[in-house]
Amino acid sequence: MQKDDLVWVVMPVYNEEESLSHVIDAWLPVLRANLSNFVFCVINDGSKDKSIDIMQSYAQSNDEIKVVDKANSGHGQSCIYGYQLAIESNAQWVFQMDSDGQCNPTYFQSCVDASKEHQAVYGYRKTRDDGWKRFYISRIVSSFIWIATRVWVRDANVPYRFMHTDTLKSIVKHVPKDFHLANVLISTYQQYKYGIKWVNIHFDDRFGGEPSVKLSLFAKHGFVLFRQLRDAFKAAKNV
Numbered sequence: 001m002q003k004d005d006l007v008w009v010v011m012p013v014y015n016e017e018e019s020l021s022h023v024i025d026a027w028l029p030v031l032r033a034n035l036s037n038f039v040f041c042v043i044n045d046g047s048k049d050k051s052i053d054i055m056q057s058y059a060q061s062n063d064e065i066k067v068v069d070k071a072n073s074g075h076g077q078s079c080i081y082g083y084q085l086a087i088e089s090n091a092q093w094v095f096q097m098d099s100d101g102q103c104n105p106t107y108f109q110s111c112v113d114a115s116k117e118h119q120a121v122y123g124y125r126k127t128r129d130d131g132w133k134r135f136y137i138s139r140i141v142s143s144f145i146w147i148a149t150r151v152w153v154r155d156a157n158v159p160y161r162f163m164h165t166d167t168l169k170s171i172v173k174h175v176p177k178d179f180h181l182a183n184v185l186i187s188t189y190q191q192y193k194y195g196i197k198w199v200n201i202h203f204d205d206r207f208g209g210e211p212s213v214k215l216s217l218f219a220k221h222g223f224v225l226f227r228q229l230r231d232a233f234k235a236a237k238n239v
Contacts (some may be wrong), residue, residue, distance in 0.1 A: 046072025076182030101207025123160030
């Protein structure tokens with residue numbers, strides 16, 4: 001990453017009124033210390049609580065914050081929407097994080113440093129506070145990806161990723177609208193075409209609210225997701 005490169009920080013929000021102020025207060029100083037040119041894009045994904053009011057209040061007093069209010073489409077598709085906005089705004093980089101307080105800003109500088117030599121830098125959740133079930137689900141997802149695509153992705157759905165927009169331009173428009181875990185496809189494609197630099201991070205427990213990706217989703221729709229991933233990756237890698 002060059003010093004003056006425009007970075008879009010994309011953060012989807014769905015019913016996170018308990019954590020939102022905590023997350024923004026923790027991250028804004030870190031972003032300002034590490035980036036000279038950035039937009040903090042906070043995407044309201046049809047929240048039914050007071051999340052949008054909190055976002056707009058912060059935007060009024062912080063010029064870097066851009067609030068996008070849209071109908072609910074799910075976490076993955078909201079990320080894709082944010083990536084597309086970043087590309088349309090001629091951003092050179094996208095950093096995607098979540099709004100639940102699990103993404104600790106301590107490791108952000110390591111991602112920025114790694115971006116000087118790598119186009120895709122991801123956090124690897126080496127340790128995590130959100131339970132052993134989610135740890136093993138992440139490993140199962142990696143195995144599913146390998147079986148479907150023959151690409152090994154260490155932590156495919158991690159919401160801590162710093163990506164050059166060149167690695168996104170050819171893929172975001174090919175992500176199916178019904179692909180729920182869209183970031184899994186993005187990470188698989190980036191690993192396949194560019195290689196991902198992994199930075200060890202600790203993943204905190206949620207600050208509040210409920211997770212957007214339910215564990216039951218994997219059990220109920222696992223084979224559907226497997227088929228979607230296989231078919232979408234096959235189409236995407238040829239673009």
